[in-house]
Amino acid sequence: MADEAGVSTPFLVDGVWLGTRMGATVLRVVDGRIERAEVPAARVPRRRITILPGVVDRHVHLGLVDGTRLAGGPVVEVHDLGWIPEVAVGWRAHPPAGVTVRVAGPFHTAPGGYPSGRPWAPDAAVRGVADTADAFAAVRAAKDRGVDAVKIALHTGLPLLGDDVLRALVDAAHRAGLPALVHAEGPGQAARAIDAGADVLVHAPWSERLPDDVLARGRHMTWISTLAIHDRHDRSTAIDNVRRFRSSGGRVVYGTDMGNGPTPVGPNEAEIRALHQAGLDGDELITAVVGAVGASIPLDRALVSPLPLPGSGEELVTWLSTARRFDTVYPQDAP
């Protein structure tokens, strides 16, 4: 029960993730966040649960799924990586209940470049960029529309941005205070994104085995996994790249490309298993799936399960399949 100051009665749980795995811990809710309470465990009621922060999916397409199905589920934050910017910022303003939405868009690409003409991509979701001056104008327009990141597409099957325009887009994004996120597909395109200074590859590279020197040049980057969208051959190429990227110091985070094919609208079990196959386990796997978390968890992002805290990918899949939102199970703790 929350008192007037927004502080709940302390309670003991079997385990909790507060940036790191903790066993039996006394917690309480303070100003909408779950945190440790310095209270002897013997004096407080015990809840036979464990707590994890909710899932953050860093690569979704809300324009291609029924996002309302995410409401109140285990996914608490999604990043829409490509739609009509005016529509996408509307999703951010009016998200599915209990879900935070961030948006990157439109696709900045060469005139006629990917994903121009794809049946799933509305014309207004694609911004053809003619030259370096146009690159700065395009990023300014995206910034003015309020996007959270700049999306750039390189795909060898269609016209490609030149190195100068690619670099201008990345530089313009950084000057606008936004990260540059690149879809890199086809031989040499991941290396071009890396050498242009991009921050994120929105798919772990799958269309070629990246040489070690390219991985080393790009170890400052974050890769979004999206391993489960690929067939067996491409998936094993991507998993091999992820393994070597991680050992060179790179960071890999969970993202599913939700909306690309028959992906689940919720936690993607195949994606979690593929991350485990790529060598992510225990604390590293949880961090990849729930994001960086400090010493407290926002109440409206916390999940509970009767199961022990997960270690392996399979345990995490099972844990999430039993998870419910903390604030629906314990509404009395919400201030």
Ligand SMILES: [Zn+2]
């Ligand atoms: Zn995508």
